[in-house]
Amino acid sequence: MQRYDEKPWAATKHPKIKWERGIFYGSIGIGVVIGAIICYMAYASYCLILDDEFKSIDKNIWNFEIQRGGFGSGTFEWTTDDPKNAYTDAEGLHIVPTLTTETTKITKDQLIDNFVLNLTTDGTCTTQGIEECSIRSNKTAGTIINPIRSARLSTKGKRSITYGKVEVVAKMPQGNWLWPAIWMMPEKDTYGKWPASGEIDIAESRGNFGDDYPSGGRDALIGALHWGPVPEADAFYKTSGLHRVRRTDYSKSFHTFGVEWSEDYLFTYIDSRLLQVFFIKFNKYKSMWDRGGFGETIVNHSALFDPWSQTNRASTPFDHPFYLILNVAVGGTNGFFPDGVGNKPWGDKSPTAPKEFWDGQSSWYSTWGEGEKRGLTVKSVKMWKQGGC
Structure with missing residues (x-):
């Protein structure tokens, strides 16, 4: 009598099984090899031009941008090269805002009345213009010396890329009205003043606790491109993204904030290229002028001038050299912190x-x-240009 647990059909191996296993495992092996080749070719197409772990602030790489004028956003800080505002230690680079009355000899009374701050006379201002470099406090007029000092470092004139990658390992700050940013600006105003020549925001956040903000506080990370023929027509809202985390925030631990940029696409990401904050495919439109629909836009009763289509490149104005900026701003009057x-x-x-x-x-x-x-604490910065070394 045959037992029910016997499997006579299993006694003889079917000759196709060996072939099927061979094909299966062989396909896996080929896939791994092809994937490795693709990854190698992707990385081989980049050349590392900056690798800084901030044992010090290297003046061959970094500039201090020193002024008090708000950098076009109406922010309230006075940026310095004071070691209290920018310094390195075992953790990396620290960009730390401080009260002006705590880190200078300026008193609280002088802050609000009868004191002149003139960074041009001091020989420290790194830009030109009366508003950017000097101010007199006046109690009657309500003008005060910048109440906060911070720092802003850039690689302008020293390290820049046209297409490539940037990765910054950093931890964001805690505190209301703090505005940390890791971003890029063009070396030259090739297509006109901001935002006509573009801006790349790799990572921006707010130091506020996030409950009050639909777009988040320090639990949210923003990436965006700014572009438009005039400031009133900045079309950043068409090319931006936001990522929020739960039960924690970006001041609790280090993250990698990155951008990958080519003539065909640009995207920003957090920790991995798989976690993209926003992605833009340039050749989806003939030009950024078409993408923005600016031909139908009227500003101050006037039609706009097209500064980009002349190049016949869909990526213009994101087709010329950009440098990196690290900073912590405070407050501002451009709407980043909405009224009320x-x-x-x-x-x-x-x-x-x-x-x-x-x-x-x-x-x-x-x-x-x-x-x-x-x-803002920055553990490391890496920058690659597209193409071989």
Whole structure:
């Protein structure tokens, strides 16, 4: 009698099984080899031009951009090369905002009245212009010396790329109205003043706790391209993205913030190329002018001038050299911190916005992290240009 647990059909191996296994495992092996070749070719097409782990602030790589004018965003800080605002230690580079009254001899009374700050006379201002380099405090007019000092470092004139990759390993700051940014600007205004020549924001965040913001506080990371024929027509909202994390925020640990950029596409990412914040395929449109629909746009009762289509490249203005910037700004009047949100103590349209911010110190200073926690901490920066070395 035959037992039910016997399997007579298994006694003899079918001759096709060996072939099927061979094909299966062989296909896996071929896939691994092809994947390795693709990865190798992808990385071989880049040349590493910057690899900094910040044992010091290397003046052959980094510039300090020193001014007090708000850098076009109406921010309230005065950027310096003071070691209290930018320094390195075993953890990397720290860019830390400080109260002006705590890190200079300027008193609280002088901050709001009868004191002249002139960075041109001091020989420290790295740009030109009265507004950018000097100010007199006046109690009657409500103008004050910049109440916060911070730092802004760039690779302008020293390291730049046209197409390539950038990766910055960093930890964001804690504190209301802190605005950390890892971003890129063009070496030259090839197509005109901002934003006609473009801007690449790799990673921006807000130091505020995120509950009050639809687009997040320090639990959110923003990436974007800024571009437009005139500032009033900046079309960043067409090329931007946001990523939020749950039960933590970007000040708690280090992350890799990156951008990959070619003539065909550009995307920013966090930790891995698989976690993209936003992706843009340039050749989806004939030109950025067409992408923005600027031919149908009227600004100040006038038609706009097309600065890009002349090149016949769909990636223009993102087709010329860009350099890297690391900074922590504070406040601002360009809408990055919307009016009426999070108990914001100033109004963007107010002529005395910096003083309103300073007067609200009791509501925000206690939220700033201790020591370097209120700053942007950068462990490393790598920059590759597209093409072989």
